[in-house]
Amino acid sequence: MDMAPNGVSEQPRWLSDDEQRVWRAYLHATTLLEDHLDRQLQRDAGMPHVYYGLLVQLSQAPRRRMRMTELAKDAKITRSRLSHAVARLEKNGWVRREDCPSDKRGQNAFLTDEGYEVLRRSAPGHVAAVRQALFDRLSPEQVGQLGEIMRVMAEGLQPAGPDADLPWLR
DSSP states (O other): OOBOTTSOBOOOOOOOHHHHHHHHHHHHHHHHHHHHHHHHHHHHHSSOHHHHHHHHHHHHSGGGEEEHHHHHHHHTOOHHHHHHHHHHHHHTTSEEEEEOTTOTTOEEEEEOHHHHHHHHHHHHHHHHHHHHHTGGGSOHHHHHHHHHHHHHHHHHHOOOSTTOOOGGGO
């Protein structure tokens, strides 16, 4: 007999056949989509999708700068993964780390002109890949439904409070 953390016996709530079908379809589609976008960006820009996302975040930040902790939070990745990614982007000359003037312990990531140019050149191909893989396959109603579903999922998965186990806090 399984016991919940509060000591009450609890049986697993297994997925129904329909739920299992939807879950597997979701996993299959999201894995294929991420692979599709990674391959497109590797081919056209020499970077994985997560790096492209970092460049986009920096391009939209004031003065193309963000604190590393904020960049990790926006990207939903661990600080160590961000540090590794930024090191690779620095090696390419696309990003530069700078000390944070308001906090001697913090660092900012800065999108260089070269990084901005790489982003500018790769954005049209990336948006075409996203459109072809997702939006061109859905009706306007389905796009609205997908957006609402993703919003509800994200809200339910976004823990709050000081003890929240979030990637960017690790």
